[in-house]
Amino acid sequence: MSTPSEPSQPSQQPGVPAQPSAYPYPHPQSPPAPGVQGYYSPTVAGHPQPGNPYAAQGPYGPAAAGGRGAGRAVLWAAVGAVAASAAWAAGVFVIGAGASPQLRGYSAPSNLCDRADYSSFKDEYPQDDSAPAHTSLKEDALEEGYCSITLKKTGSSYGDAYLSIQADLHKKTDPGPEFTATWKNYRKSHTGYDVEVVRDIGDEAYLVSQDTTSGSPSSGSRSATLAVRDGWVTYTMSYSAYLSTYNQDKDPPRLDDVTDWLRSDTKATLDRLKD
Structure with missing residues (x-):
């Protein structure tokens, strides 16, 4: 009699969803609802939980034939499991509690749209967004x-491009390792993106960009994200333009111009976010 095969396990999806713009947050046209995160926060989850050697059934099962000696063995095995688990947990607590958050005077305002500087985009998109969307979160482990922001050319009835800005203060865990893994290696999990190391902002920063227009006046997109980590604070500023909805009388700016604007406005915004 054949043994039924084990059902195949679903493949793990990348931690960062593929989107036309290179950032692991909701599309700027669909900002998260108040109080709902809905984004990938690159925090370190601490030490991985090792397999519990006491979880499996060992030689000391229910002692029907072993009498009192086997029963004592079961008791001592259980006591040992509890003691070992408690010792391991205590060790993790002591190790994890040693680091102090490196927030360097930054704050996460309740309305980031009011504090952010995006003046470099004003010449290209002079029409103001009358109601930019914003959310915030203040918890013991994270402030966000x-x-x-919808960007409009002169004469546009609808948005021509979109700007998304996010600041995260990680107060319990160092985001450094996962931040580096996410952004430095972005092109490994997202086809068609360029990644550039930026040297003069924060402790580390990466500029991720993509142009899929291929000279077409009506299809494809241009996007760029500048991701910065300064201590335990992470910040992203992302631009996206879709030619299918862009003002047909205008061309979107070159990515070289966009990345210059992102650098300038990121520096200005980070300065504003310091108390």
């Missing part, structure tokens, strides 16, 4: 500010 998010802002989504």
Whole structure:
């Protein structure tokens, strides 16, 4: 009699969803609802939980034939499991509690749209967004500010491009290792993106960009994200333009111009976010 095969396990999806713009947050046209995160926060989850050697059934099962000696063995095995688990947990607590958050005077305002500087985009997109979307979160482990802005050319009835800004203050865990893994290696999990190391902002920063227009006046997109880590604070500023909805009388700016604007406005915004 054949043994039924084990059902195949679903493949793990990448931690960062593929989107036309290179950032692991909701699309700027669909900002998260108040109080709902809905984004990938690159925090370190601490030490991985090792397999519990006491979880499996060992030689000391229910002692029907072993009498009192086997029963004592079961008791001592259980006591040992509890003691070992408690000792391991205590060790993790002591190790994890040693580091102090490196917030360096930054704050996450309740309305990041009011504090963010995006003046470099004003010449290209002079029409103001009358109601930019913003959310915030203040918890013991994380403070967060998010802002989504619609950018319009002169004469445009609808948005021509979108700007998303997010600041995260990680107060319990160092985001450094996962931040580096996410952004430095972005092109390994997202086809068609360029990644550039930026040397003069924060402790580390990466500029991620993509142009899929291929000279077409009506299809494809241009996007760029500048991701910065300064201590335990992470910040992203992302631009996206879709030619299918862009003002047909205008061309979107070159990515070289966009990345220059992102650098300038990121520096200015980070300065504003310091108390």
